[in-house]
Amino acid sequence: MNILLITHAFLPDIDGGVIVAYDYANLLVKQGHKVTVLSKKYRNPLTNTLFKYVQVPNRYGSYFWKYNFGCFLHKMNIEEYDFIILNQSPTPIIAGAYFPEKVLKKTIPIIQGLEVEYIYRNRKFLSNLFHIFLRFKPLHKKCLLACKKVISVSEFHKQKVIEAAKLESISSKFQVVYTGIDKDIFKPILSDFRDKFGVYHKEILITVARIEKMKGFSEMLGIFQRLTAISKDYLWVIIGDGSYMLELKEEIRQNNLDNSVMLLGRKKREELGYYYSAANCFWLLSNYDECLPLVYLEAQSCGIPAVGRNKGGTKETILHNKTGFLIDSEEECLDILLNQRYKQIKSSDLKIFSDRFDKTEAVKQLIS
Numbered sequence: 001m002n003i004l005l006i007t008h009a010f011l012p013d014i015d016g017g018v019i020v021a022y023d024y025a026n027l028l029v030k031q032g033h034k035v036t037v038l039s040k041k042y043r044n045p046l047t048n049t050l051f052k053y054v055q056v057p058n059r060y061g062s063y064f065w066k067y068n069f070g071c072f073l074h075k076m077n078i079e080e081y082d083f084i085i086l087n088q089s090p091t092p093i094i095a096g097a098y099f100p101e102k103v104l105k106k107t108i109p110i111i112q113g114l115e116v117e118y119i120y121r122n123r124k125f126l127s128n129l130f131h132i133f134l135r136f137k138p139l140h141k142k143c144l145l146a147c148k149k150v151i152s153v154s155e156f157h158k159q160k161v162i163e164a165a166k167l168e169s170i171s172s173k174f175q176v177v178y179t180g181i182d183k184d185i186f187k188p189i190l191s192d193f194r195d196k197f198g199v200y201h202k203e204i205l206i207t208v209a210r211i212e213k214m215k216g217f218s219e220m221l222g223i224f225q226r227l228t229a230i231s232k233d234y235l236w237v238i239i240g241d242g243s244y245m246l247e248l249k250e251e252i253r254q255n256n257l258d259n260s261v262m263l264l265g266r267k268k269r270e271e272l273g274y275y276y277s278a279a280n281c282f283w284l285l286s287n288y289d290e291c292l293p294l295v296y297l298e299a300q301s302c303g304i305p306a307v308g309r310n311k312g313g314t315k316e317t318i319l320h321n322k323t324g325f326l327i328d329s330e331e332e333c334l335d336i337l338l339n340q341r342y343k344q345i346k347s348s349d350l351k352i353f354s355d356r357f358d359k360t361e362a363v364k365q366l367i368s
Helices: 016-030 062-074 090-098 115-120 125-133 136-146 155-165 168-173 193-197 217-230 245-254 269-276 294-301 312-316 330-338 347-354 359-366
Strands: 002-007 034-040 052-056 083-087 107-111 150-152 174-176 203-208 234-239 261-265 281-284 306-309 324-327
Touching: 002 016, 002 090, 016 034, 016 083, 016 359, 034 062, 052 062, 062 090, 083 090, 090 107, 090 136, 107 136, 107 155, 115 136, 115 155, 125 136, 136 155, 136 168, 150 155, 155 168, 155 174, 155 312, 168 174, 203 269, 203 294, 217 234, 217 245, 217 330, 234 269, 245 261, 269 294, 281 294, 281 330, 294 306, 294 347, 306 312, 306 330, 324 330
Parallel strands: 002 034, 002 083, 034 052, 083 107, 107 150, 150 174, 203 234, 203 281, 234 261, 281 306, 306 324
Antiparallel strands: none
């Protein structure tokens, strides 16, 4: 089939939605489909792709991305595509604004981000006025009502969007397709990380995430400070970068944790298995209502238990007391780490659970 995948952002940007678009494009090509990816324009775009990659010029500026895409799509023969996959929350708005009804019926929006907070319940006054002026909400809803089907990455996010957009009448059109994990990258491997850094006897806790305050780093640092006050056996390895990095570094310094926290910055996706495999436990106490945070699944696929908050889509990425722990309080988290309850988790249970999240099966369900 001839498939167009429209994503607002793409590589070299890094976030969950971008990775989903990249993985789906590659998998669709490997299954014999002709794939074109359309995204905003980058100075250093991705090259040597299996799929055709087209960029939209930033004609009207980044704030008016709807018009940038609209002008570009006007010149394309969008009716030639069998399916049009819409990735990230801005793309159904674009489709609702510029696609005729018969083309909308071929679209498959993937809801996996801030549809509710960004479009349906935006509490920022000026941003909300801007969205009302550009008709974001009715255009997004128009697309969901007319599309072939709506893909949600979790049951939690599916219900959240249906409720916020008042789409109970078409709830049967929503299909949950869990994003798959790349088992060629995320698998247990022999890692010399401990020997390389001289931390062989440490209990290593690892976090891979954007370094943003809402990701829970301040609370985690407080827990870790209490943990290391009782035992010096722990090392916290943090991989990622973001707006909270400088503040986090200062908090680490002020709490005299420089020798107990290792900030490694951003790493390539292909390198993450090396770090996961060296750790004892993954933890991330995000304060977001995450849709389906893949990092918990990546860690478990590499053979280590995960600890996350008992909320949002995180609840669908961890089997409590079986592959990790879903916590409701900081005290509960401290108890798990201090008593090393993660060592009770069986590697066989981690494998059985993570094997459910299969990329090949996910892409088959996407266009079925």
